[in-house]
Amino acid sequence: MNKCTERVYNGLIKENPTFVLMLGMCPTLAVTTSAINGLGMGLSTTVVLVLSNMLISMLRKVIPDSVRMPAFIVVVASFVTIVQFLLEGFVPSLYDSLGLYIPLIVVNCIILGRAESYASKNPVLPSIFDGIGMGLGFTFGLTCIAIVREFIGTGAIFGVQILPLADAAAGKGGYVPVTIFILPAGAFLVLAFLVAGMNRLKRHAAQKGKKIAEPQGCGTDCASCGGCGSKVFPTGNEK
Numbered sequence: 235m236n237k238c239t240e241r242v243y244n245g246l247i248k249e250n251p252t253f254v255l256m257l258g259m260c261p262t263l264a265v266t267t268s269a270i271n272g273l274g275m276g277l278s279t280t281v282v283l284v285l286s287n288m289l290i291s292m293l294r295k296v297i298p299d300s301v302r303m304p305a306f307i308v309v310v311a312s313f314v315t316i317v318q319f320l321l322e323g324f325v326p327s328l329y330d331s332l333g334l335y336i337p338l339i340v341v342n343c344i345i346l347g348r349a350e351s352y353a354s355k356n357p358v359l360p361s362i363f364d365g366i367g368m369g370l371g372f373t374f375g376l377t378c379i380a381i382v383r384e385f386i387g388t389g390a391i392f393g394v395q396i397l398p399l400a401d402a403a404a405g406k407g408g409y410v411p412v413t414i415f416i417l418p419a420g421a422f423l424v425l426a427f428l429v430a431g432m433n434r435l436k437r438h439a440a441q442k443g444k445k446i447a448e449p450q451g452c453g454t455d456c457a458s459c460g461g462c463g464s465k466v467f468p469t470g471n472e473k
Contacts, residue, residue: 238363245367251344252375252425253432258344261335262376263421269392272380273373274328275335278317280369283345284362285313287353291361294354306349311340344368382424387416 251257258279266272286309290297297305318336321329329336339345348368353361381391389397389409397409414420 237360241360241363242367242370245364245369245371246374247371249368250371250375250432251368252372252379253429256429257347258342258372260338261342262379262425263418265332265335266376266380266383266421266424267387267416268331268384269377269380270328271331272376274321274325275332276369276373276376278321278332278336279339279342279344279372280366281317282310282313282339283348283369283372284365286310286345286349287361287365288358289313290349290353291356291358297354302354303346303350306346306354307340310345310349314339344372378428379421379424382428383415383420386412387414387420 245251249255252262261275261279265275286306289309290306293305293309314337317339318329321332321336348364352364356364385391385396388411389395389399398406400406400408400410412420415424
């Protein structure tokens with residue numbers, strides 16, 4: 235696995251910002267009331283991550299250590315402003331839904347953390363792929379949480395009604411939304427269950443890999459046989 239592919243895999247799976255590192259919890263819990271909001275917030279953060287990582291990596295030998303963090307914030311804030319104007323101009327509905335959380339990308343610990351720990355110490359190309367991996371991992375986390383919350387809370391996914399809603403006034407039966415899942419408490423519940431599920435899958439995969447790596451004996455009496463590579467026990471006949 236080359237370094238660029240490793241950075242993408244690292245952000246998506248190994249160090250997923252949402253499910254593993256638990257970073258950026260403010261937008262994760264606040265904007266994931268619908269799948270469109272989660273996807274839009276994730277992709278906006280990805281664009282800022284990639285561009286800021288690229289520029290910071292290019293300027294890593296120019297920025298003095300004494301003003302490192304202020305310089306990073308200026309770079310990130312510049313790209314956030316550009317993304318904010320683009321959303322306001324081309325996707326006004328998404329811009330209105332995300333609201334204050336777009337400018338808050340500036341202080342998102344994922345972006346500043348990658349700038350400090352990776353982009354400021356590595357070449358441009360790996361830094362770009364690090365931003366892509368972390369951004370896609372963040373987008374994946376937000377979208378998964380938002381899909382579950384929207385489906386249980388409204389019976390819809392990406393604004394498309396999947397389950398017909400019950401109408402008591404008209405006497406029609408159907409799905410009764412669990413509204414707690416589109417409230418802040420629902421975000422904590424969904425995040426907890428998804429993190430628990432991912433941890434269980436990781437433990438299962440680790441145990442499976444461990445079993446495969448263990449040497450398999452032939453099932454015979456190891457005290458008188460050493461041909462399978464297992465541990466040979468002394469027979470008492472050694473000289």
